[in-house]
Amino acid sequence: MGDYSEISARLAALSDAELVTVLQAATVGRPGLWAVRAVLDELAGVGDAPTSGDVSPATEIGTAHDQGSGGGASGQVGAGSAVPVVPVHPAGIPASSAPGGYSSGGVPTFESVRDKVEQRFGTAQGMDELDRQTPAGRSADEQWEARRKAARERLDQIRKSVHGNDNS
Template identity: 80%
Template sequence: MTEYSEIAARLAALPDAELASVLHAATAGRPAFWAVRAALEEMAGVAHATSTGDVSPATESAQAHDQAVDGGASGQVGTASAVPVVPVHPAGIPASPATGGYSSGGVPTFESVRDKVEQRFGTAQGMGELDRQTPAGRSADEQWEAREKAARERLDQIRKSVHGNDNP
């Protein structure tokens, strides 16, 4: 058997709940697999396929995996498996409610929306500050101030003329 077919055979031998837990743990922290993760959570119920974090099994160095396996005269791989053990967490341990800013149903979380709004607001503020530092921006600010001053003066004139007509 090849390494991949051995992994597939071991996964196929697992009961559905354990397989869902293994796949759920393997896709944790991988935004590209959000649809797989959401389908697993929907299929098994969120409480059945939960994990507390990313999968980080203790693995051997890359050299150990790249070495040729001595299969002996028959060409069979030994009984020891090169596949690291994947921890399967017991049911009932709450998982993070969202991965990549989306809930299991594909709806953006409040935190991700708030972060996007804050980022866009900060970007807009920064762009405004940079625009005011350019010659065109300074000119626009000077024009705005001149218009504000003219508007205040005209408003004062109107108030004086209205108050002047009120006194007999």
């Protein structure tokens, strides 16, 4: 083991929310620390647990720890810090959404889904308007109206014949 006083001092200087975020990042991909991760997730408000005022649910967890330098935790001289640098957004400043409309977990954001639906709806309305302005579109509308008129006339004939049979 090495001297971890510098790491301990850095961790002690963090706020509770920042420390939870750093510890969450440090426990990702470590099955032996699943219980610690579950407690950290509960503290951070992940899942069904209520969030406290100190934890920002929009805080993204960086993946700098997954890009390991290979042996940073060995305690050797010049090996670097065992605790990865994790970007933490200051309180009150919302974290920017991930590029492409997806969260860091790969889930589409509500805004991106809404934008896609609105875009498709607008495209469908525009195509309908353009289609009705073409000769083929006008012809189809005229045919529809002619069929509707013929169906109404036939229905009126059937009703008259049924009412004529009731009087006899």
